[in-house]
Amino acid sequence: MSIIEVTDLNLFYGERQALFNVNISIEDKSITALIGPSGCGKSTFLRTLNRMNDMIPGVTITGTVEVAGNNIYEDNIDVEVLRKNIGMVFQQPNPFPKSIYDNIAFGPRLHGITNRSELDGIVETSLKAAVLWDEVKDVLKKPAYSLSGGQQQRLCIARALAVNPQILLMDEPTSALDPISTAKIEELLVELKKKYTIVIVTHNMQQAARISGVTAFFLNGYLIESGETDKIFTAPNDPRTEDYITGRFG
Numbered sequence: 001m002s003i004i005e006v007t008d009l010n011l012f013y014g015e016r017q018a019l020f021n022v023n024i025s026i027e028d029k030s031i032t033a034l035i036g037p038s039g040c041g042k043s044t045f046l047r048t049l050n051r052m053n054d055m056i057p058g059v060t061i062t063g064t065v066e067v068a069g070n071n072i073y074e075d076n077i078d079v080e081v082l083r084k085n086i087g088m089v090f091q092q093p094n095p096f097p098k099s100i101y102d103n104i105a106f107g108p109r110l111h112g113i114t115n116r117s118e119l120d121g122i123v124e125t126s127l128k129a130a131v132l133w134d135e136v137k138d139v140l141k142k143p144a145y146s147l148s149g150g151q152q153q154r155l156c157i158a159r160a161l162a163v164n165p166q167i168l169l170m171d172e173p174t175s176a177l178d179p180i181s182t183a184k185i186e187e188l189l190v191e192l193k194k195k196y197t198i199v200i201v202t203h204n205m206q207q208a209a210r211i212s213g214v215t216a217f218f219l220n221g222y223l224i225e226s227g228e229t230d231k232i233f234t235a236p237n238d239p240r241t242e243d244y245i246t247g248r249f250g
């Protein structure tokens, strides 16, 4: 069953078109990897899925993005609710300058949860889901900045999970991390796929091959092809995909 349905999507930064007629359907509870050379529109596309481009002045979008059957670009969409349902994790871990506990409790508090034991429960469940609980359960009052980069990134994932999203968007979430932290996050994402839909931008093709079920290849703002990751990496339909994955450019 598909959860995201993108139809004839075009995006312009001012006069300049950055996405051209993108069509893709993304399955529920799956990992989709977005690959392609620098500047091809992967991050721009990712941001269209929870309207993060709304924050950039001069952006216009045509076409539709349906999430669970609703076009997220309709006027009556509450963008706050949308972003609660579709969380985002960035390249650099970006915890708030607060304690570990308060980072996780921030979103739930914003959405009106004040009961201490309920918040405690959410903090524990979210940290466990992000496989960070055992490392931080005795230091929840410590600043998030006292954690390592890899731990901070898992904290950011836990923070996204704390508001109960359906979808997680990730923009190169491991590119600032060492190989061991990267492996932990990859393991975590494969586990999270059981409950969440994940769309991840990655420059690391081994990573795409290791964790994703579907890979989408972008070039110059066009979605050249998307399909089962095994197929894209072994027998792509388009010669440009083959050139990219075999390292002929990018």
Ligand SMILES: Nc1ncnc2c1ncn2[C@@H]1O[C@H](COP(=O)(O)OP(=O)(O)OP(=O)(O)O)[C@@H](O)[C@H]1O
Binding pocket: 013, 018, 036, 037, 038, 039, 040, 041, 042, 043, 044, 045, 056
């Ligand atoms: N805020 C912005 N304003 C204007 N142009 C932008 C903006 N963000 C991106 N672009 C342009 O849109 C195009 C696509 O950029 P985007 O960042 O989506 O590509 P990308 O594939 O994610 O690249 P990278 O892999 O380097 O992160 C590029 O030409 C870029 O210069």
